[in-house]
Amino acid sequence: MPEAGPEAEPEAEPGPDGTPAPELNVTERLxxxxxxxxxxxxxxxxxxxGLAELAAEWIRRGITTTDLHRALTSELPPDGVRSAVGFLRHRLVQKLPEPLAPTAARPAAPPRVRELVPCAGPGEDHVFRAVGDETHCAPCRQEEARALQSARAAAYAQQPSHIPWRERVASLAANPAETA
Structure with missing residues (x-):
């Protein structure tokens, strides 16, 4: 039986099918x-x-891989790292966050369904579920917008046609008495 020394690799817990746990692969790549x-x-x-199991414990405790990467690479010693394995093992053990506290599972509240509101639009009486403080349903609002757009288009068509600026300048130059 091999002696468990400082360089002994921790035993990896296999998954249900005998393969290594997925977090071991993730932490090894990291x-x-x-x-x-x-x-x-x-x-x-x-x-x-050899270090993947220690790092996987961080993942199991709810730390993201980005945060784990940051914890391992930030604030390196100013005189450098002599042994990457020793430094990372020390950091993985010493900075290991506390285990997540078990949260009591609260029963999920049923989704709140908004009440039906009578539509103030024309036509037969009908109801809809208002998102905010609407008084008209979506089809009635669309019809109202179409009617408003048609009214604007008709009003624009009734206006005198637009005279380009060059023609206006030419007409003023032809009749200098109008400018005075």
């Missing part, structure tokens, strides 16, 4: 990617697998 953040934290595959 540990291998630390070399991109800083070359001081360059790990080999075997070293990353």
């Amino acid at each position: 540990l291998l990617s630390l070399r991109h953040a800083t070359p001081q934290l360059h790990l080999g595959v075997r070293e990353a697998r």
